[in-house]
Amino acid sequence: MVDVRAKLSGWVGSLLLHRIQKKGIDLSRISFIPEATKVPLQRHGMDPVPRLAEIRSTRPMHKLDLPFNFRAFLVTGYDEARQILTDRDSYSNDIRHMFHGDGPATSDDIGGLGFTDAPLHTRLRKIVTPEFTMRRLARLEPMIADIVDRQLDALAAEGSGADLAKHLAFPVPFQTICALLGLDYEDRDAFEKLGSARFDATNGGAAAFGAVSEQREFLFAAVAKQRAEPGPGLIGQILRDEGDRLSDVDLAGLADGVFTGGYETTAGMIALGTIVLLRDPAYAELIRRGERADVDRVVEELLRYLSVVQVAFPRFAKQDMELFGQRVKSGDVVLASLSGANRDPRSMGTCPDEFDPSRTPTSGHLAFGHGTHRCIGAELARMELRIALPKLFQKFPDLALAKPQEELSFRELSFVYGVEELPVTF
Numbered sequence: 001m002v003d004v005r006a007k008l009s010g011w012v013g014s015l016l017l018h019r020i021q022k023k024g025i026d027l028s029r030i031s032f033i034p035e036a037t038k039v040p041l042q043r044h045g046m047d048p049v050p051r052l053a054e055i056r057s058t059r060p061m062h063k064l065d066l067p068f069n070f071r072a073f074l075v076t077g078y079d080e081a082r083q084i085l086t087d088r089d090s091y092s093n094d095i096r097h098m099f100h101g102d103g104p105a106t107s108d109d110i111g112g113l114g115f116t117d118a119p120l121h122t123r124l125r126k127i128v129t130p131e132f133t134m135r136r137l138a139r140l141e142p143m144i145a146d147i148v149d150r151q152l153d154a155l156a157a158e159g160s161g162a163d164l165a166k167h168l169a170f171p172v173p174f175q176t177i178c179a180l181l182g183l184d185y186e187d188r189d190a191f192e193k194l195g196s197a198r199f200d201a202t203n204g205g206a207a208a209f210g211a212v213s214e215q216r217e218f219l220f221a222a223v224a225k226q227r228a229e230p231g232p233g234l235i236g237q238i239l240r241d242e243g244d245r246l247s248d249v250d251l252a253g254l255a256d257g258v259f260t261g262g263y264e265t266t267a268g269m270i271a272l273g274t275i276v277l278l279r280d281p282a283y284a285e286l287i288r289r290g291e292r293a294d295v296d297r298v299v300e301e302l303l304r305y306l307s308v309v310q311v312a313f314p315r316f317a318k319q320d321m322e323l324f325g326q327r328v329k330s331g332d333v334v335l336a337s338l339s340g341a342n343r344d345p346r347s348m349g350t351c352p353d354e355f356d357p358s359r360t361p362t363s364g365h366l367a368f369g370h371g372t373h374r375c376i377g378a379e380l381a382r383m384e385l386r387i388a389l390p391k392l393f394q395k396f397p398d399l400a401l402a403k404p405q406e407e408l409s410f411r412e413l414s415f416v417y418g419v420e421e422l423p424v425t426f
Contacts, residue, residue, distance in 0.1 A: 036064040040074060040311050040337040041413045045405060046276065047353060048310075048339045052076060056340055061324040072333040073326060076340035078347035078366070080324055084315065084336055085370040091315035091334065092117050093373060113257045114313045114373060124254050125376065127242065131180070131234055132376050137383055140176065147175050148388050152395050156426070161402050164392075165422040169270035170263070172388050176380070177262035181255055182233015183222055219252045219259065234258070258377065266381045268308040268418035270388055275408075275422070276302060276355050277389070278401060286357060288393040292386075298357045299385045304348070304365035305355045307339040308417045312369050338366050339417075396426035 042049040055062045060077025075081045084091070095115045113124055130136060148168075155167040178184070223235065227248070230236030235255055238246065246254075277283045277298075286294050317332045328334070342365050343352045349359060368375035375381070393399060401408075402423035409420040 036066055037072070038413060040076075040335065040340060041415065043339075043410065043417060045410070046272065046306065048337075048343060052337065052340045053343065053353075056344060059325070060344075061326050063326060070333075071329060071331075072335060073323075073328065075324075075334060075336045076344070078341040078344035081312070081336040081338070081341040081366060082370050084323075084334055085312060085366070085373070088118070088372055090318055090321060092318055093121070093313050093315060095314065095316075113254065113376065114261075116253075118372075120250070121372065124250065125372075127238055127246075128234065128254065128258060128376060131237075132379060134379050137379055140180070140380070141383065141387065143179060144172070144176055144384055144387050145391070147172055148391050152391060155424075156395070160425045161423050163421045164274060164424045165267070165271045165419060168388065168392065169274075169422065170267045172270065173263035173266035173381075173384055176384060177259055180234055180262070180380075181259060182226070182231035182235050183259070216252060216256055219255050220248060223248050223252050223255065261375060262377050262380065264416050264418075265308055265375075266384050268416055269302065269306060269381065269385055271419050271422045272306050272308065272417070273302045273385065273389060274392065274399075274424075275401065275405060275419070276305065277393070278399065279355070283355075283357070284393050284399070287389050288397070290390040290394065294357075295386050295390055299382060299389070300365070301355060301357045301359055302385070303367035303382075304342045304359075306417070307342045307365075307367050309367065309369070309375075309415065310337065310339045310417055311415055312336040312338055312366075313373055336366075338369065341366050396424075398426055400425050 039049060039051050039055070042051075055074065056076035060075060060080045062074045062076065064072045064074055066072055075084055093115055094117050113121060113128075116124065151168045151171050155162050155164060158167060223239075226235050227239055230239045235251070238251060238254075242251075277287055283298070287298050312335070315334045315336075317328050317330055317334060319330050321328050323334075342348065345352050348365075368378040368381075402425050408422065411418045411420065
């Protein structure tokens with residue numbers, strides 16, 4: 001009986017594999033996530049699950065056990081991840097071939113910097129890079145400081161037990177990126193829900209890419225409106241500079257990448273960073289004093305330790321190759337675990353699973369990725385953290401969690417890690 005079941009299962013699997021190979025996979029129609037791919041998205045509180053470290057110590061590039069003979073590899077070592085993310089010639093980031101238009105998302109919904117290759121990626125990045133230099137971003141500091149002050153007042157007005165995630169962590173980066181792009185933010189609640197849903201892998205690609213498609217509708221409307229009358233923000237500036245040379249699809253994709261990457265990740269960092277800093281009065285005092293060198297070290301160590309973006313954009317092998325002792329075939333998927341790489345003891349020194357602002361060096365982590373697809377908003381995120389965290393601890397010297405960390409609701413199976421709400425007392 002067991003042998004018959006095994007043969008039947010193999011026969012059904014072969015039929016499904018043949019169908020998938022013939023028609024192709026549409027990620028937006030997949031309603032589940034294979035068990036093997038959950039490990040890099042799973043955590044216990046702030047820490048990746050022990051299984052991730054076990055995989056890294058055994059083999060820093062691990063072949064995932066996926067159904068239907070799909071081939072994907074998980075890279076957990078720091079040096080190995082850095083090498084893969086640096087290699088511009090051996091991999092493609094273009095994922096659009098995995099969307100066929102009959103699911104909740106189409107290839108037009110998947111764009112921006114993260115999922116494109118040169119020469120389009122080079123052109124798009126060149127358009128927005130000047131806006132994200134440290135010199136250009138410096139002009140935003142007063143605005144960000146004002147936003148933080150207003151939100152801290154709103155948090156105080158709610159009284160002890162208020163949700164820091166709702167009143168500070170989310171609105172600070174959200175309002176900042178809206179102002180930068182020149183977007184109205186009346187639809188804050190809708191964006192907040194869609195922003196977290198698009199990174200949630202609990203129900204596979206169907207729900208996540210459905211949220212992507214719906215969120216992009218907001219941005220297509222904004223682009224269309226500003227094409228007729230360019231606004232004062234980055235979208236308007238791009239339209240004035242590029243005109244019809246940039247399609248609505250490419251501009252919406254570019255705006256989507258900047259917009260989504262500009263608030264969901266930083267919101268997670270502010271909330272989770274607060275939890276970490278409240279573990280030890282010495283950490284809180286270090287950030288409260290606001291000395292630039294100390295604040296920079298704390299921020300960099302938080303970025304490494306938390307690694308809220310858990311996995312880099314998937315990369316598709318362009319040709320057969322031998323890689324870290326594994327045979328990789330053309331079309332295979334290679335996933336770099338940023339949270340795993342940033343806890344690699346071979347590169348991060350002793351006790352990489354501990355938060356240590358005195359760690360040497362504190363830079364060199366992969367929290368923003370690496371190579372040509374490194375997060376373009378890295379300096380903006382750093383600036384927001386450098387402003388928000390000291391102001392928070394200065395305004396509320398008696399800040400504490402309103403419930404133990406174990407009782408908080410963290411996001412499960414999310415590519416961008418975070419906490420659903422963060423009640424605090426002050």
